[in-house]
Amino acid sequence: MKRHYIFALMIVLVMAAMPVLAQPTLTFWNMPFNTQEVSPEYVAWWEENIAKALPDIQADTYYGPGTYDAQRKNFVVQAKTGKPDVIEGLVEDLTVYTKQDIILDLTEHFNNWDEKDQFVESTLKPLIVDGKLYGLPYNTNARVLLYRKDLFEQYGLEVPKTWDEYVKVASVITEKTNKEVFGTYLCTKVGDPRAYQEFVSWFFQVSHKAPVFKRDAEGKWAVNATAEQFAQVLKLYQELVFANADFPALDPNQRGNGWPEEDNGYVAGKWAMVPMGPWIWGHRGDNETARAILEEKTGIASLPVVEGGVLATYLEVKPIMVNKYSKNIEQAWEMAKFITSRDAMAGWAWDSGFIPARKDVSELEQFKNSWWQQGFSAQLPNAVALSPVNWLPPQQSMLEAVNMVIYQKNTPEEAGKWLYDELVKQAEEGLL
Secondary structure (H helix, E strand, C coil): CHHHHHHHHHHHHHHHHCCCCCCCEECEECHHHHHCCCCHHHHHHHHHHHHHHCCCCEECCCCCCCCHHHHHHHHHHHHHHCCCCEEECCHHHHHHHHHHCCECCCHHHHHCCCCHHHECHHHHHHHEECCEECCEEEEEEECEEEEEHHHHHHCCCCCCCEHHHHHHHHHHHHHHCCCCCEEECCCCCCCCHHHHHHHHHHHHHHCCCCCCEEECCCCCEEECCCHHHHHHHHHHHHHHHHCCCCCCCECHHHCCCCHHHHHHHHHCCCEEEEEECHHHHHHHHCCHHHHHHHHHCEEEECCCECCCCCCCEEEEEEEEEEECCCCCHHHHHHHHHHHCCHHHHHHHHHHHCCEECEHHHHCCHHHHCCHHHHHHHCCHHHEECCCCCCCHHHHHHHHHHHHHHHCCCCCHHHHHHHHHHHHHHHHHCCCC
């Protein structure tokens, strides 16, 4: 009996000496949580509810280095350390990460998920590379033209339907307001993701929705665009700045700026028209001016269309991706599932205004009855997804070409030819 007691005591002592396994801490990098494209209230809801849904993990409240550019650069450098475990981003980021082989193939996990059929098929397609799914979509949107309907009513103006009308109407607003409000704004900062997304929206109109790149007979990526098409797009940028020297459509002092100036300027009343996605809805909580402009004074229209072109716009799908080198793969997958669950996606989409990627969210009454949601949803049939290439080199060149034109270093024709040659070189060198 004594021996049994001693043996039992030894087991207790050994177990007491063993380290208690702590909850694994998982990190989720997420640009909107950093830049407040989603409200602090939603972030607080997310933190409270992921703790309830996944009690076996600890979710880190550090959401990454900030902008998509910084987030992408840091992830590429440190992914193999295992952190972050889960990352949100652009579909263009996903193609970069697959080429670096740093995100997890989610195909098997997704196919075994009983909620897989809730995802809109068109939001999954851009996240499939070589037949494998590398991300869960949570956000989709198309670019529209947001416009200040109060100013259009005040000055008796019609919403522009063509590029020529766009330039003229924008110049009229600049003149009527004596430059207190400029007619429009476009992002033109080199490296700014929004800037080249706007550029390709105009390009898809010129190209009749044909892609910039397509695979050749050997399966390699080749340039499908032409120098003339690029020149046509670049001419729009030129005219917005220079067609009316006294009252330009676009403030020349805003050349070379990016999305923060676009979003914050619109909700501050500085721009009358912007090509925009639904995320700006999240700014309505900034102040009373922003709320009134977004909720009471804004209209939604299709982007103006180039003469001889077709109505087209950039299709954005934002994925949630899992780090291939996470030390807690299964828990990271559970986190990704929570992020894209019905309730989590519904709260985020409603707060930020984007179109949800789940059917059961879009079918909620609040989404079906929202003029904002319906206005953006109406543009999805006109939206074109990007080819799954490494977009970092092309987007750099596209914006360099834009800057050549808006700073009058080259004509649209010269810059268009330069851009075409650069993209051909990138394709031949295997940079795509």
